Structures are given as C-alpha cells and as structure tokens.
Amino acid sequence: MRLFNAWEMGQDQTKQQIEKGLHLYQSNQTEKALQVWMRVLEKSADPAGRFRVLGCLITAHAEMGRYKDMLKGTTVSLQLNGQDYEKALFFPCKAAELVNDYGAGWSLKYRAMSQYHMAVAYRKLGRLADAMDCCEESMKIALQHGDRPLQALCLLCFADIHLSRRDVQTAFPRYDSAMSIMTEIGNRLGQIQVLLGVAKCWMIQKELDKALESIEKAQELAEGLGNKLGLLKLHCLCERIYRTKGLQRELRDHVVKFHECVEEMELYCGMCGESIGEKNNQLQALPCSHFFHLKCLQTNGTRGCPNCRRLSVKPGYV
Numbered sequence: 340m341r342l343f344n345a346w347e348m349g350q351d352q353t354k355q356q357i358e359k360g361l362h363l364y365q366s367n368q369t370e371k372a373l374q375v376w377m378r379v380l381e382k383s384a385d386p387a388g389r390f391r392v393l394g395c396l397i398t399a400h401a402e403m404g405r406y407k408d409m410l411k412g413t414t415v416s417l418q419l420n421g422q423d424y425e426k427a428l429f430f431p432c433k434a435a436e437l438v439n440d441y442g443a444g445w446s447l448k449y450r451a452m453s454q455y456h457m458a459v460a461y462r463k464l465g466r467l468a469d470a471m472d473c474c475e476e477s478m479k480i481a482l483q484h485g486d487r488p489l490q491a492l493c494l495l496c497f498a499d500i501h502l503s504r505r506d507v508q509t510a511f512p513r514y515d516s517a518m519s520i521m522t523e524i525g526n527r528l529g530q531i532q533v534l535l536g537v538a539k540c541w542m543i544q545k546e547l548d549k550a551l552e553s554i555e556k557a558q559e560l561a562e563g564l565g566n567k568l569g570l571l572k573l574h575c576l577c578e579r580i581y582r583t584k585g586l587q588r589e590l591r592d593h594v595v596k597f598h599e600c601v602e603e604m605e606l607y608c609g610m611c612g613e614s615i616g617e618k619n620n621q622l623q624a625l626p627c628s629h630f631f632h633l634k635c636l637q638t639n640g641t642r643g644c645p646n647c648r649r650l651s652v653k654p655g656y657v
Contacts, residue, residue: 451480491520507540531569571600610635
C-alpha cells in the first residue's frame with residue numbers, strides 16, 4: 340500500500356511539474372519551461388508522464404528551430420511508436436480533453452496541436468473523415484494566428500489524407516503548398532515527409548522514375564540531418580520500386596540498407612527479434628524503457644524485462 344501511494348504521489352508531482360512548464364511556456368519563458376521539463380525527464384519514472392514531457396520538449400524545440408535537440412527527443416519517443424495507432428491516438432485525445440477542461444485561458448495553439456496530432460492518428464487508422472475534421476479545425480486556428488509551422492503540417496496532413504484516398508490530383512497541390520512553407524521556415528524534416536508523400540503519389544500513377552527523383556531529394560536531406568527514420572522509409576519505398584522494375588541488384592542494396600537502419604535504430608522486438616514498424620502490431624513498453632510486441636510479453640511468462648532482467652511492477656502502455 341505504501342509503495343502504491345508513493346507511486347501515485349510521484350505521478351501527481353510529475354503532472355504538477357509538467358503543468359508548471361506549460362504555464363512558463365505559455366508566458367514566453369521558454370528556457371525556464373525547458374529546464375522544468377528536463378528535470379522531470381531526469382527524475383520521473385512514470386512512463387505516461389515521461390511520454391508527455393517528451394512531447395512538450397519536441398514541440399518546443401521544433402518551434403524554436405532547434406532541430407538537433409528535437410531529434411534527440413524524437414529518437415526516444417520513436418521507441419513508443421510501432422504503428423500502434425490506437426494507443427497513439429490516446430495521447431492527443433487526452434491533450435484535447437485537458438484543453439477543454441482546464442484551458443479556458445490557455446493559448447489556442449494547444450487545441451490546434453492536439454487536433455493536428457489526432458488527425459495524423461485518425462488518418463493512419465483509416466478514419467479519414469475524422470482526420471479531415473480534426474485537420475480542418477487545426478488549420479483554422481493556425482490561419483487565425485499566422486502559425487506558419489502548423490499551417491505547413493496541416494497542409495502535409497491534408498495531402499496525406501488525399502493520398503490515403505488515392506486522390507493524387509488533389510494531394511499534389513497540397514504537397515506543393517506544404518513544401519513551400521517548409522522551405523520558407525527551414526523545416527527540413529517536414530520537407531523529407533513531403534517528398535516521400537510525393538514519391539508515393541508518383542508510384543500510384545506508375546511514374547516510378549519520377550518517384551525515384553523525389554526519393555533522391557529526400558535522401559539528400561535525410562543524410563544531411565542524420566534522419567535514420569526518413570532513410571528507413573525511403574529504402575522501403577525504393578525496395579518496392581526496384582522490385583516492380585525487376586532490378587535485383589538495386590533491390591538487394593536497399594533491402595540491406597533498410598535492415599541496417601533497423602539495427603542502428605534498434606527497431607526490433609527484444610524477444611522474437613522481428614523488426615517493429617513493418618506490421619501493425621501492438622507494442623508495450625516496460626518502466627525500464629525497453630519495448631516489445633504485446634503478444635510476445637503475454638507469452639513471456641515472467642515479470643522481468645527480457646532485455647535487462649529488471650523487474651517491472653506495472654508495464655506502461657504506449
């Protein structure tokens with residue numbers, strides 16, 4: 340009972356510190372907010388709290404143009420992303436609830452960002468109508484406040500939604516508009532996402548050489564940034580293209596590079612050894628931060644982490 344009370348108290352303290360950072364951030368005391376969140380990240384053992392703090396840090400660094408710092412946070416949070424979109428949707432929905440319940444005096448950017456992230460998750464779940472509604476709400480706020488970075492993200496999301504509908508003629512101009520703003524504000528990660536989306540459009544139209552041109556541009560940006568997730572995605576697309584073209588040497592080259600990225604990013608289950616992200620499998624993260632396929636942990640028969648053997652009292656869902 341004492342252990343449970345201590346754990347619950349730790350959660351409350353984490354929540355209070357996160358809220359403190361949000362208030363500092365809202366009042367433009369960004370550096371102080373970052374310091375508060377970094378202390379939480381160093382001291383907190385609460386997985387949900389750490390996930391939320393990482394989201395705050397990534398957003399703040401992105402808005403400040405500190406992309407290297409943002410990438411550090413993204414690398415950690417990527418360990419919480421294995422195409423388990425139902426769980427991914429939980430967090431922005433919870434953020435939207437917090438804004439509705441407590442955010443009367445907060446900046447509208449919190450509502451806009453939660454709506455944007457909900458749109459991304461809905462799109463990946465195939466709930467395209469819901470994705471469009473959330474993205475339109477986010478874009479409306481972004482336009483009202485002249486938030487160019489968020490406008491670019493919304494345009495990218497709109498384009499991806501149309502791509503999911505295989506409506507490439509509507510997707511292309513959205514990608515062009517997103518790229519224009521991404522270039523203007525120097526968001527090279529966003530430019531990589533746009534180019535990969537454009538490549539997929541060309542692939543749908545069977546214009547494989549044009550798709551490769553977009554991928555080549557994305558690769559140049561990704562290598563310059565050291566963006567291994569972007570490189571992994573483009574190697575995956577190249578694999579599909581060269582398989583269609585019947586070019587075996589190029590196909591093998593990209594298969595090898597794809598698996599090198601998986602190894603470097605450690606995107607594989609520590610139990611079954613299969614790579615994470617290729618299939619829509621549920622994941623589960625343990626308090627030690629190691630993560631596995633949920634089905635693997637359910638058949639593990641132990642309460643300890645298979646990687647570090649640290650005991651896990653309560654797994655943290657991600």
